[in-house]
Amino acid sequence: MNPIIYDFKRSxxxxxxxxxxxxxxxxxxxxxYLVYHFSVGNLPASSYYNMNFVGVCFGFSNGTVKVHxxxxxxxxxxxxxxxxxxxxxxxxxxxxxxxxxxFFTIQGNNASYIIVKYSTYEEKAIITPIAAAGKPLLQQHTxxxxxxxxxxxxxxxxxxxxxxxxxxxxxxxxCVGKLILASTFNQGELNLTFYNQDLKAIGSCIINYSGYVxxxxxxxxxxxxxxxxxxxxxxxxxxENPPIEYSPIPHIEYAINQGxxxxxxxxxxxxxxxxxxxxxxxxxxxxxxGAIEFIISRPLTRASxxxxxxxxxxxxxxxxxxxxxxxxxxxxxILIHYFPSFVVIMLIIELISILSFYYILSFMLSNFIKSxxxxxxxxxxxxxxxxxxxxxxxxxLPTNVSNIIGYYVNPTSIxxxxxxxxxxxxxxGAPFNLGISIVAQLAWLIGLSxxxxxxxxxxxx
Amino acid sequence: xxxxxxxxxxxxxxxxxxxxxxALKGESFTVNDGEIVGFVGxxxxxxxxxxxxxxxxxxxxxxxxxxxxxxxxxxxxxxxxNVGWVPELPNYxxxxxxxxxxxxxxxYYKIPTNEARSLxxxxxxxxxxxxxxxxxxxxYSQGMKKRFSLAVSLISxxxxxxxxxxxxxLDPEGIQFFRNLALRLKxxxxxxxxxxxxxxxxxxxxxxxxxxxxxxxxxEEKMEDLRKLVSTNALRIIxxxxxxxxxxxxxxxxxxxxxxxxxxxxxxKGDLEDVVRALKPFGILDIxxxxxxLESLFFQIIGGIQ
Numbered sequence: 070m071n072p073i074i075y076d077f078k079r080s081x082x083x084x085x086x087x088x089x090x091x092x093x094x095x096x097x098x099x100x101x102y103l104v105y106h107f108s109v110g111n112l113p114a115s116s117y118y119n120m121n122f123v124g125v126c127f128g129f130s131n132g133t134v135k136v137h138x139x140x141x142x143x144x145x146x147x148x149x150x151x152x153x154x155x156x157x158x159x160x161x162x163x164x165x166x167x168x169x170x171x172f173f174t175i176q177g178n179n180a181s182y183i184i185v186k187y188s189t190y191e192e193k194a195i196i197t198p199i200a201a202a203g204k205p206l207l208q209q210h211t212x213x214x215x216x217x218x219x220x221x222x223x224x225x226x227x228x229x230x231x232x233x234x235x236x237x238x239x240x241x242x243x244c245v246g247k248l249i250l251a252s253t254f255n256q257g258e259l260n261l262t263f264y265n266q267d268l269k270a271i272g273s274c275i276i277n278y279s280g281y282v283x284x285x286x287x288x289x290x291x292x293x294x295x296x297x298x299x300x301x302x303x304x305x306x307x308x309e310n311p312p313i314e315y316s317p318i319p320h321i322e323y324a325i326n327q328g329x330x331x332x333x334x335x336x337x338x339x340x341x342x343x344x345x346x347x348x349x350x351x352x353x354x355x356x357x358x359g360a361i362e363f364i365i366s367r368p369l370t371r372a373s374x375x376x377x378x379x380x381x382x383x384x385x386x387x388x389x390x391x392x393x394x395x396x397x398x399x400x401x402x403i404l405i406h407y408f409p410s411f412v413v414i415m416l417i418i419e420l421i422s423i424l425s426f427y428y429i430l431s432f433m434l435s436n437f438i439k440s441x442x443x444x445x446x447x448x449x450x451x452x453x454x455x456x457x458x459x460x461x462x463x464x465x466l467p468t469n470v471s472n473i474i475g476y477y478v479n480p481t482s483i484x485x486x487x488x489x490x491x492x493x494x495x496x497x498g499a500p501f502n503l504g505i506s507i508v509a510q511l512a513w514l515i516g517l518s519x520x521x522x523x524x525x526x527x528x529x530x
Numbered sequence: 531x532x533x534x535x536x537x538x539x540x541x542x543x544x545x546x547x548x549x550x551x552x553a554l555k556g557e558s559f560t561v562n563d564g565e566i567v568g569f570v571g572x573x574x575x576x577x578x579x580x581x582x583x584x585x586x587x588x589x590x591x592x593x594x595x596x597x598x599x600x601x602x603x604x605x606x607x608x609x610x611x612n613v614g615w616v617p618e619l620p621n622y623x624x625x626x627x628x629x630x631x632x633x634x635x636x637x638y639y640k641i642p643t644n645e646a647r648s649l650x651x652x653x654x655x656x657x658x659x660x661x662x663x664x665x666x667x668x669x670y671s672q673g674m675k676k677r678f679s680l681a682v683s684l685i686s687x688x689x690x691x692x693x694x695x696x697x698x699x700l701d702p703e704g705i706q707f708f709r710n711l712a713l714r715l716k717x718x719x720x721x722x723x724x725x726x727x728x729x730x731x732x733x734x735x736x737x738x739x740x741x742x743x744x745x746x747x748x749x750e751e752k753m754e755d756l757r758k759l760v761s762t763n764a765l766r767i768i769x770x771x772x773x774x775x776x777x778x779x780x781x782x783x784x785x786x787x788x789x790x791x792x793x794x795x796x797x798x799k800g801d802l803e804d805v806v807r808a809l810k811p812f813g814i815l816d817i818x819x820x821x822x823x824l825e826s827l828f829f830q831i832i833g834g835i836q
Binding site: 075076079355358359360362363364365366367368369370527529530 | 585586617620638639682
């Protein structure tokens, strides 16, 4: 058996690791569930559906209702769905299907609402016989009212109803997403202004549309945290809206972010101690007791032994981080039928950064301190000292100095970066340089490993 | 780099410092194919240090050990593949099952799991640990631990063995087992370096003895030459019917004394055959030169050095 796999199995399947993983995961799930109830638990089930529609509804004086609409999934891609127009008595007065591009037009008399069906999803939207604007429009063309109907889940990145229309940005990836626009005017101009977290305008774009429902690809300026809309219709009707929040990840994921952060707090605080204990059991104790001699006398070099034990412990840290994060993410996945991948990835990065550092720290110290129990005690003491200093320093230091220490000097700088990303969702405007933070983190991990090895290489076992 | 393959184990001018203390002062010796070399010395003489250097556990301050043509300091992997080590006090990770640990160690010899498992079962049986494969190593006795070490050292079927005080703490059965094993290995043409405090065991096993004292080799002799060295000029005769007459018959060969039925002829002069002839009527049960034991010789040697 490959010694790395064997050591990994022995470290990962250790009772202490498994017990603490299960306990912390259970606590994490509990906290996650609690946060879910306070944040997103009160949302209707449709908030989690992977089916959305928007449409523009026209009411004619003879009682006919006509709807132009678009059915799409959470990434903004078209869906072929069944649309029914239903009267007040529940009778289906008309039925159609959206085409392969997701568009549909349906018409019927005395309809009260439409139902859109796709897969197991079924959503309805009320047709209000009084225009949303509160007055009939274009009476000369027999249209007595017009308004927007929609049913959009909480997976959008941006959602704004601006009087004569509705703008939804969804499916954003690498700053490019889809802008789904429904307007009571079939021609006009939409002006989007992008703002950063300080509400400073950082860019804009103009969308010229022709059609009641249009789909446009849109490039969002990196660092955007708010977007304002200004519209100018073909009739000269203009509206300026104040900026509202934009999130580069689905809105619902942002909403549950706080829940995941809370879920992982206990794990983050205590699991590093388990990693320190692992370094003690896998390495320090081996040197202290002399059991290392029996292994070192085999056909292997000290370098390969050092690397094997180091790697197997780190693999345990990585596996534990991934499993814990997936369990917490999976809880939300069950609750809202959506896996919060961004939040989970950030959590994995945070945990790997912390667990790896404290494992390597203890591993390195084992080469300098003969007594395994002394190494264990000193490592745990260092853990508490570092965590306390991390928490206290920002109180006494100016922000810029505190940022330098937090993102560059901090031995778990990548954890700080991931925490920042979890709450800000973007690196634009971040008070640090990602490259330097990564280098700083690697320097700590590689530097300590190397220092330990240089000592291990020459010690008399 | 492979060296000229003349000796199976070649210790070359080993020097080892622990801080300011010099444990080895430039020792050199060899162990040949099909030979058991006894490695004798007081506690702290440097035997274990020498053996640990030969296994690659310790680095020498200078010098080297060549195993089967490979330097333990420069080509450790290949050198280690060719040597099996049974330490004086085997020390393993405690919370592991014996066979699992065997499979793990076999991984360093690049033996696949299934193969290692069946090899382990076979070797456990060979060393007398059958049925104890799934016991945790912490539950093994000292003797069992040594047998486990032996099983592990046989993984690669090496040509060289280092037995460090292997008989210490063993019951008579264990001593017998390791003695027979050493002889079997010798018969198979393997080189065995056998360090021991029990000099009588060394005497009965070794073809050659290396005496180590305070990190220096003070004597290296073939066992047959040592036997000559420990012989004296006194003849010891056990007769079926010892009598004053027999004693009188011995006076022609030296200064005989009769004690508890055993005649000792001091300052023996003459021929052994003549004595046999002269004493034949009294029924000779045993006759031979009086010898001092190896311990006495060892203390004589180191006494001379000191």
